[in-house]
Amino acid sequence: MKQLIDFIPLILFFITYKLDPRSVELAGQAFEFGGIYSATAVLIASSVVVYGTLLITQRKLDKGQWLTLAACLLFGGMTLMFHSETFLKWKAPVVNWLFALAFIGSHFIGDKPLIERMLGHALELPKEVWTRLNLAWIGFFLFTGSANLFVAFTFHDIWVDFKVFGSLGLTLLFMVAQGIYLSRHLPQDAPADNKD
Structure with a gap:
């Protein structure tokens, strides 16, 4: 459920981006709605609302949520x-690479990988399984950041589509691969005795 909530600002950004730009009047002021800049404003506002609500209801945000919110405010604001x-094009790569750095750093700081x-x-x-899994996450974040x-910067017409659906697809594929890998290392339940 938490992961779905984290996608709300991104989905609202995508919907707003795809709208044909039109003039909207609000409080006597005319604003253009649709396209990259209004989508960025929607991303910032919805991120503040979503993470603010989570902070109020849960009394905390995890470090990844703080990083995502800070990057949204910084890159969206710029x-x-x-x-x-x-600036917005750099948000996803930088966030992914910072996550990779956190996973790398956990090999040297503390007694357990992140x-x-x-x-x-x-x-x-x-x-050794935890170490390999942590290395896989490092590779995933480095690859996803580089792909974004x-x-x-190469395919201007589809970068927003890739940011939303490509990154989501890569994440789902990685999670499935991780699940398959983990299933090989989980302890097997002993079969129950059959007593007739």
Whole structure:
């Protein structure tokens, strides 16, 4: 459920971006609605509302949510301030690479890789499996950040589509691959005795 809530601002951004720009009057002021700049404003506003609501109801946000919100405010704000979508194009790569750095850093700081700190309460796995899984997450974030950067600056017409659906698709594929990998390392339940 939490992951779905995190996608609300991105979905609203995508819908607004795809609208044909039109003039909308609000409080006596005319605004253009539709296209990249109003979509960026919607992304910022909806992120503040979603994460603000989570902060009020849960009394906390996890570090990834704080990072996502900060990047949204920084890169979205710069996009609006300088009227250049270049800043927003850098948001996904930078966020992915910062997540990769956090996973890399966990190999040197603390006694457990970051993925074990996140999932260790639910899974019991050998140390080498946790290490491989953490390395896989590093590779995933580096690849996803690079793919977002490549598409954003090479294929201008589809970068928003890729940001929403390509990144989501890559994440789902990675999660399925991770599930298959983990299933090989989970302890098998002993079969129940058949007593007739």
